[in-house]
Amino acid sequence: MIGxxxxxxxxxxxxxxxxxxxxxxxxxxxxxxxxxxxVTRLQKAVAWAVEDGNRLHVSLxxxxxxxxxxxxxxxxxxxxxxxxxxxxxSDRTPIATSGEPGxxxxxxxxxxxxxxxxxxxxxxxxxxxxxxxxxxxxxxxxTLPMMRDEHISANILLGSFGVEAGLMTDAxxxxxxxxLAASDxxxxxxxxxxxxxxxxxxxxxxxxxxxxxxxxxxAASLSVQDILRWILIISMLLxxxxxxxxxx
Amino acid sequence: xxxxxxxxxxxxxxxxxxxxxxxxxxxxxxxxxxxxxxxVTLASLMVFIGVLNLLSVNTNRIKNKxxxxxxxxxxxxxxxxxxxxxxxxxxxxxxxxxxxxxxxLPVEQSLMSLLAVTLxxxxxxxxxxxxxLFSVIFLGTTLLILLGTAPLPxxxxxFIGDILRPFIAQVLAASGARGILIGVALATLTTGxxxxxxxxxxxxxx
Numbered sequence: 285m286i287g288x289x290x291x292x293x294x295x296x297x298x299x300x301x302x303x304x305x306x307x308x309x310x311x312x313x314x315x316x317x318x319x320x321x322x323v324t325r326l327q328k329a330v331a332w333a334v335e336d337g338n339r340l341h342v343s344l345x346x347x348x349x350x351x352x353x354x355x356x357x358x359x360x361x362x363x364x365x366x367x368x369x370x371x372x373x374s375d376r377t378p379i380a381t382s383g384e385p386g387x388x389x390x391x392x393x394x395x396x397x398x399x400x401x402x403x404x405x406x407x408x409x410x411x412x413x414x415x416x417x418x419x420x421x422x423x424x425x426x427t428l429p430m431m432r433d434e435h436i437s438a439n440i441l442l443g444s445f446g447v448e449a450g451l452m453t454d455a456x457x458x459x460x461x462x463x464l465a466a467s468d469x470x471x472x473x474x475x476x477x478x479x480x481x482x483x484x485x486x487x488x489x490x491x492x493x494x495x496x497x498x499x500x501x502x503a504a505s506l507s508v509q510d511i512l513r514w515i516l517i518i519s520m521l522l523x524x525x526x527x528x529x530x531x532x
Numbered sequence: 533x534x535x536x537x538x539x540x541x542x543x544x545x546x547x548x549x550x551x552x553x554x555x556x557x558x559x560x561x562x563x564x565x566x567x568x569x570x571x572v573t574l575a576s577l578m579v580f581i582g583v584l585n586l587l588s589v590n591t592n593r594i595k596n597k598x599x600x601x602x603x604x605x606x607x608x609x610x611x612x613x614x615x616x617x618x619x620x621x622x623x624x625x626x627x628x629x630x631x632x633x634x635x636x637l638p639v640e641q642s643l644m645s646l647l648a649v650t651l652x653x654x655x656x657x658x659x660x661x662x663x664x665l666f667s668v669i670f671l672g673t674t675l676l677i678l679l680g681t682a683p684l685p686x687x688x689x690x691f692i693g694d695i696l697r698p699f700i701a702q703v704l705a706a707s708g709a710r711g712i713l714i715g716v717a718l719a720t721l722t723t724g725x726x727x728x729x730x731x732x733x734x735x736x737x738x
Contacts, residue, residue: 293554296721303725350571355720358727361734385582386575390734392585411589415582419636421643429600447647454650468716470709477670479654481661486712490719493732501731505722512718 299508306504315503322464322482323495329438329462330370337375338437340367341430343452344391345443345467346383346423353444355490356468357387360442361394362493362502367440368398369497377409379434381416382443383423388415424448431455441465441480442489445472453479466492539730546728587611610635673700 333340344360347353364380371378377399380391392413399408416426431439432455439456441449445467453476456463465476466484476483484492487509494502526532545567552564590604614631621627655674658667679689680697688694726732 289554296550296554296725299721300725300729303722303729307731348575350568350575352720355723358732358734359719359723362723362726362732365734385578385580385585388582388585389578393735411585411592413585414589415585418579418582419640421640425643429603433599448643450647450651450654451643454654468720470712473712475651478651478658487715487719489716490723499731501726501729505726508722509715509718512721513715516714516718 295512299512302508302511303501303504306507307500315507317491317494317503317506320484320488320491320495322484322488323492325462325482326438326440326464326492327496329464330367333437334371334374336437338435339376340371340378341434341436341439342367342378342380342391343427343439343441343443343445344380344382344384344387345441345445346420347387347444347468348384349386349390353468356442356444357382357384359490359493361387361390363440363442363496364391365394365398366493366497368395369402372399372402376435377412379430379436380413381423381427381430382413383415383417383420385415385418387443388413420446420448421451424451427452428455431461432459436461438462439464441467441476442492444468445476447471447475450475450479453481456481464492535733538735539733542733542735543728543730550728583611673705676700 330340332338342360342364344357344364345353347355347357347360349357364378368378372395378395380388380395382388382391392410395413396408396410400406414430416430417423428451430436431452436459439452439461441452441463442465445465446469449465449467449472453463453465457479462482463480464482464484465480466489467473467476468489473483473485477485491506494506523532548560549564549567552560587608590607592598593604594601594608614628617625617627617631655671658671676692677697677700680693680700723732727734
């Protein structure tokens with residue numbers, strides 16, 4: 285128990301050190317990451333939405349902030365902040381929906397800050413951040429009318445969704461609006477792969493924010509993930525070799 | 533100023549909870565428990581605020597005579613009726629069970645069935661939308677798993693049911709799923725650290 289806690293501490297401390305190091309030392313030369321075509325198309329969809337006077341809809345899922353799914357919600361909020369910064373001055377402000385009250389309150393706060401920053405303290409309509417439902421399917425069915433009736437031209441589903449996300453992707457398809465979707469939940473990822481226009485798989489959910497709006501800390505966190513991934517791969521291979529050799 | 537204070541509070545609280553997890557020092561553990569208790573209380577309060585948000589959005593919809601106002605009326609009426617019955621009879625009472633088993637459960641189950649049809653249509657359209665090798669593999673795997681799992685009138689298919697399906701599910705799919713989960717776990721770690729360092733501030737701070 286103590287051994288595993290110490291390993292966890294070493295990983296967290298090592299990652300924190302790398303994150304700070306990369307943030308400071310890579311500030312002048314941002315690293316190049318592989319292109320994610322879905323995010324490139326999202327950027328175009330956002331630009332079109334602003335030009336056409338349509339809305340963006342960002343759905344943040346049902347990730348409880350006090351659970352392990354909270355990180356997916358935080359990644360969604362980070363992307364919402366960047367998207368709200370880009371579109372707050374358009375004719376129609378973005379709408380954020382969620383199935384978890386904590387996310388609703390935070391999304392309201394994030395959007396209000398972006399709006400007031402862009403408009404110099406203008407009045408923000410708090411109904412732009414909504415709680416659509418508290419159970420998986422009530423959340424999905426509460427979101428569907430908004431996707432249909434609110435002049436939405438691009439939907440971005442980023443957070444912790446279950447298979448109910450399939451109903452939302454179908455609604456976007458019917459409205460012929462753009463849809464990018466990512467979830468931390470494995471069955472939901474399979475559903476999104478089959479039904480979403482632009483599905484993101486695995487950790488791509490957490491990279492959207494960096495791809496929309498570059499920041500040194502976000503770029504550093506992607507580099508740290510790559511390093512940790514290689515360490516894990518090497519450890520697994522070494523473990524398999526040692527096991528084969530009868531040393532473990 | 534408000535932004536700086538909220539960021540500092542978030543960083544301090546995050547550090548105390550993290551340190552309390554790693555180091556078994558009594559004062560740190562007590563502080564960690566206290567902060568987590570506060571978080572649970574706040575989360576309960578958030579549910580109340582969330583319901584108020586739901587009521588406010590739907591009331592405005594009715595007031596402004598927006599499209600779908602009737603559904604908002606149904607939602608508000610159902611919410612208030614359930615709330616009143618719950619307050620009078622308490623959860624677990626037959627009246628509350630009746631609402632759950634006769635309304636909520638059938639509605640959610642019918643939405644699940646609808647989702648099954650939606651996914652079937654989406655899978656048929658997958659090759660048109662993304663005509664690539666991965667889509668072919670995805671559909672082929674789905675078909676093999678279905679053939680190996682579904683109760684067929686002539687019993688299990690010999691090779692598919694006994695060898696191929698378990699191999700796909702327990703070796704290929706399980707290892708792929710573990711790879712994805714490891715990626716998600718690493719990203720969760722760095723996302724948490726960004727919030728801890730105050731680089732990501734999901735609480736509206738400028």
